[in-house]
Amino acid sequence: xxxxxTDTGTDGRITVRIxxxxxxxxxxxxxLTYRPGPSVVLLNHGGRESPITPVxxxxxxxxxxxxxxxxxxxxxxLRHPGAGVTVVIIGRRPGHRAPPGRIPHHGLAHRLMSAFGxxxxxxxxxxWVPEIRGGARWRCYHExxxxxxxxxxxxxxxxxxxxxxxxxxxxxxxxxxxxxxxxDPAAITRRQHMLDAAIDNWPTRxxxxxxxxPDAPQQATGGSAARDWFGATEVADRTAAGGAAPxxxxxxxxxxxxxxSSEEAKRAAAGSSAVDSHVEAERAAEDRAAPDWFGEAxxxxxxAVVRAALARAVAGDFDLSDEDVVSLAMALSDLTVRDRCLxxxxxxxxxxxxxxxxxxxxxxxxTPMPERAEPAVLLGYSAxxxxxxxxxxxxxxxxxxAHPGHRLAELLRICLSHQLPPExxxxxxxxxxxxxxPT
Numbered sequence: 001x002x003x004x005x006t007d008t009g010t011d012g013r014i015t016v017r018i019x020x021x022x023x024x025x026x027x028x029x030x031x032l033t034y035r036p037g038p039s040v041v042l043l044n045h046g047g048r049e050s051p052i053t054p055v056x057x058x059x060x061x062x063x064x065x066x067x068x069x070x071x072x073x074x075x076x077x078l079r080h081p082g083a084g085v086t087v088v089i090i091g092r093r094p095g096h097r098a099p100p101g102r103i104p105h106h107g108l109a110h111r112l113m114s115a116f117g118x119x120x121x122x123x124x125x126x127x128w129v130p131e132i133r134g135g136a137r138w139r140c141y142h143e144x145x146x147x148x149x150x151x152x153x154x155x156x157x158x159x160x161x162x163x164x165x166x167x168x169x170x171x172x173x174x175x176x177x178x179x180x181x182x183x184d185p186a187a188i189t190r191r192q193h194m195l196d197a198a199i200d201n202w203p204t205r206x207x208x209x210x211x212x213x214p215d216a217p218q219q220a221t222g223g224s225a226a227r228d229w230f231g232a233t234e235v236a237d238r239t240a241a242g243g244a245a246p247x248x249x250x251x252x253x254x255x256x257x258x259x260x261s262s263e264e265a266k267r268a269a270a271g272s273s274a275v276d277s278h279v280e281a282e283r284a285a286e287d288r289a290a291p292d293w294f295g296e297a298x299x300x301x302x303x304a305v306v307r308a309a310l311a312r313a314v315a316g317d318f319d320l321s322d323e324d325v326v327s328l329a330m331a332l333s334d335l336t337v338r339d340r341c342l343x344x345x346x347x348x349x350x351x352x353x354x355x356x357x358x359x360x361x362x363x364x365x366x367t368p369m370p371e372r373a374e375p376a377v378l379l380g381y382s383a384x385x386x387x388x389x390x391x392x393x394x395x396x397x398x399x400x401x402a403h404p405g406h407r408l409a410e411l412l413r414i415c416l417s418h419q420l421p422p423e424x425x426x427x428x429x430x431x432x433x434x435x436x437x438p439t
Contacts, residue, residue, distance in 0.1 A: 021140070025132060026152075033170060034175060034390065035153075035171055038093060040059075040090075042087060042088075044056075046081060046082050054077070054421075059093075061093070062095075066108050067111065070108060070112050071115065077121070079419050079420070079421070085122070086127070087126040088125075088127050092104040093105070109141040110141065112126070113126055126140060126141035127139070127140055133152075134150055136150045137149055176390055180364050187322065192368035199330075299334055306337060306341060307436055309328055310436055313359040314355045320363070328363060329363070329371035332371070332374035332378075333371055340436060342429040343432050344436055344437060345386075348386035348422070361375075364379055369401075369402040373406050376409070377396065377412065385425060396413040
């Protein structure tokens with residue numbers, strides 16, 4: 001029996017159809033973009049002609065947290081349309097011991113199966129595998145117990161298809177995180193001094209003294225203290241209690257609990273209205289808090305800098321000098337420019353958007369704090385729009401580490417934690433003027 005088939009549409013997109021449970025388990029690392037350790041993974045099936053989306057991963061909860069974890073996982077999936085679900089449990093939680101004759105985490109699997117059944121979305125497969133590697137034996141939680149042996153996930157039809165399209169599957173989440181590591185600490189320090197000098201010499205800086213800033217230390221003058229304000233043109237009031245939790249579109253927080261205040265959770269869960277209300281609040285806060293650093297002439301210069309960098313990126317040139325990094329950091333600190341850069345994420349996954357995302361990644365690795373937050377939030381937005389929740393979560397966390405209280409990063413991180421579909425966020429870029437990419 002053929003378990004995996006492919007066909008190519010008129011638009012050049014390749015569709016891979018998988019019917020064998022073992023092949024489906026082997027697809028998990030490619031769908032997540034990395035090989036997961038002990039986890040529960042939910043794959044939402046939209047139907048024969050629809051993609052598997054979302055794919056949601058969480059750490060395995062302990063037995064006391066299983067009810068909450070199962071409830072939150074099911075809620076996250078049900079925010080998306082679908083015809084069925086596959087549950088994949090990988091490995092076992094440290095210290096977990098399955099009763100004799102039972103598959104590990106039998107209780108969690110059956111909680112999920114029952115909850116999805118009550119919601120009218122059947123569980124097509126509920127599978128357990130000790131780890132995702134070729135030759136591992138998988139088993140099924142259903143009464144009619146299927147079992148089999150995993151193929152090598154690096155040699156499947158899906159793996160080959162993704163390789164031909166340039167998509168990378170990483171060995172772990174840590175490998176993905178390391179993509180955002182600074183490229184050269186010495187170079188970062190050098191650029192930091194260049195940014196300090198550029199901001200100290202900014203023409204309008206003398207019109208806004210450090211002691212006049214509403215949130216600046218009274219004794220702060222010049223240097224990095226000036227950059228703390230210059231890079232913080234958004235109000236720094238955190239709305240996610242305790243900070244952002246790991247997880248997002250593609251993952252949920254460990255134990256199934258997502259961070260955020262109850263009010264933020266309600267707004268995020270409400271769907272697209274959350275984006276609208278947050279955008280309005282962000283604009284109002286910026287109007288109140290941000291000094292008039294940039295006039296129309298300066299914004300026009302900044303747009304020219306960004307357009308030139310994007311044109312080089314589309315041509316495959318990502319070689320950035322210190323001067324390039326500093327000028328782009330200054331340009332993206334102009335909120336008018338940064339917000340227009342949101343449009344570069346569309347259409348998601350297409351070559352121009354991929355080139356822009358690569359540029360934002362390079363800038364995250366090369367830009368000092370707090371200016372690093374702006375390319376980080378653009379990177380996260382682009383990754384979110386194309387469905388890569390793992391990279392999006394890491395990028396938003398990176399932005400918040402560089403600039404605690406960054407309003408756009410917090411908005412997007414909350415949306416991600418509550419599994420808002422990527423298409424919901426399109427209105428953030430639709431309301432911006434485009435025209436940044438080369439034609």
